[in-house]
Amino acid sequence: MTQPSSTPLSYEQAGVQYDLIDPLKVAAQRAAAATGAHLAAHGFAELEASRGESAYVVDVGPFHIASIVECLGTKTLVADEMQELTGKSFFAGMAQDTIAMAVNDLVTVGATPLVVQAYWAAGGSAWFADAVRAGELVRGWKQACDTCKVAWGGGETPALAGIVEAGRIDLAAACTGLVNPKERLSLGEKLGPGDAIVLLASSGIHANGLSLARKLAGRLPQGYLTEVAPGLGYGEALLAPTTLYSPVTEALWAAGVRVHYAANITGHGWRKLLRHPRRLSYRIHTVPPVPPVLRFIQQQAGHDDAEAYGTLNMGAGFALYVAAADAERAVDVAQACGVPAWVAGVVEDGDKALHIEPLGVRFGGEALRLR
């Protein structure tokens, strides 16, 4: 295995400067919040607690409607490079990744995803001329819809020469679903001390941390073909499609497990476990096994556990907060869906903080600012 580089690589060095995006985000969030009142003109109301959560929720009477739009990010750049290296298209996986970005966020609020819309903005009409790649994108999109039992409603396939780079594609998905019945809502009202934290396995890096992962590839003599485990190349491992968690959340409801709160572990890694605004402490006693590709990135980037777990999912792609009595059953339901799961920790009274005890890592409440 390649030796770790002596120069650590931070997320900012990898090219994402959050301080430039954040003032806009704050202004946008403020303006957006002021528009919620328009729903009264139609006889409806927003669930204010959903602002700052992963999907926006509106009470329309018999049930709630949840909606979202999510971008895949730069994972396609890895697929493009791997296609050049191997001649193989990875776009079925890109499709699943994109749908996962939207669906896995939507289900955190307790919604059943119903409709997905495709947003495929290419850097020119020529992108679509690679029939194998385009066919894989369609096939993977359909397959992910089948897995999540959502209807693919339609979408956009613009050719945006001059905006999207030639040969590239910007993939995103919009998703609409229902919280039905309304008691499925999991915005955290029921979250409290004594709840168990159940972690669901990730399939790898999913689609967050790819800027860092790509930067590291450039440092490796064999690049994406470097082995991260026997027979498993770095590029191929990075491209493992993101796990779709909606089959698990649907099965949990069917099995009578009530989810008090849920967090999709994406950007900011495990700091996302601190997502709910309430003052609560989260103590992790069991840490899932780390996928080889994530351990490799941690080593190559020279990250300690705090930086790694604060940036990447490190093997846990989704967190469920349930009553302690439901925890083992939640694990069983997830595993029956083919998703490894662990009763990993407990919610406690105390200052807002996440303690990952087996690693001696602590994140305070200031570690995650999403609102």
Add this chain to the structure above:
Amino acid sequence: MTQPSSTPLSYEQAGVQYDLIDPLKVAAQRAAAATGAHLAAHGFAELEASRGESAYVVDVGPFHIASIVECLGTKTLVADEMQELTGKSFFAGMAQDTIAMAVNDLVTVGATPLVVQAYWAAGGSAWFADAVRAGELVRGWKQACDTCKVAWGGGETPALAGIVEAGRIDLAAACTGLVNPKERLSLGEKLGPGDAIVLLASSGIHANGLSLARKLAGRLPQGYLTEVAPGLGYGEALLAPTTLYSPVTEALWAAGVRVHYAANITGHGWRKLLRHPRRLSYRIHTVPPVPPVLRFIQQQAGHDDAEAYGTLNMGAGFALYVAAADAERAVDVAQACGVPAWVAGVVEDGDKALHIEPLGVRFGGEALRLR
């Protein structure tokens, strides 16, 4: 005024090659259609007639849910160039344009738009560092939401260096709404001979035909600063924000005017009037005044009326098909909303065709293939 160039410019020459996109579209439409059956697992069903229409509609019991994602396209490239030329940001208008793309499509099916999600994918974090431009984007987005009485639910502001070009932004909007009550549905079941066609004024080019418009700018000695009417520059005229039609469709319902069918006149220009699959003939007797910028483009591109009306909106941004007895009232309602409108034609029995009689232009059923 600049003399028309002697070399005509077609849409294909302007860089959009539909034959490369279309095979993918067909494959995607087929795969998408096969996923509609998943809704049965949740106790719901799609309205199959909405496939091929401007928004996808699902019957969820008490009402229908409509959803959509729409891209602005390349209009931002004009705004970028005009900002360089004038120092002024046009991104409040870009925001309205983007929301209009989604909302104007959504309302064609009879839906009230409820929630808009923002998709702002920049070519790097640096895009957001221009605080004036970013502020205008936020302000315009909020204002368009206010006009349409929709809640801005949230969105994505990814920095996609390597996918979106440096200094550029890819703008899109997702919109979810309700057809409520269900009899507001306007997928065309009630469309038939004797109906009147009411056209609503456009504000200019809206956001379709911009590839052509940009190409023409390169041919003009003064480029975007060329006057298209006294005191009105080409670039500024192109950037007139797209009219938002949802206040009109909401007011029509409130006034008791039942819309049988509606078409958002975007790409393919007036050929969109042929959108409904039924075998019907559309006879236009009154043609709205042509905005100076569109007349200018027609002249500069050397287009005859058939090519111009088959590509651009030529002053009509939205078409309503209503009972003849409701036509004048529809016009009054639209004008009370500040949108000029005309009783422009009639629906007749006969082979599928659009006759624009004052211009001697005819489009047959083969002129528009969206399904």
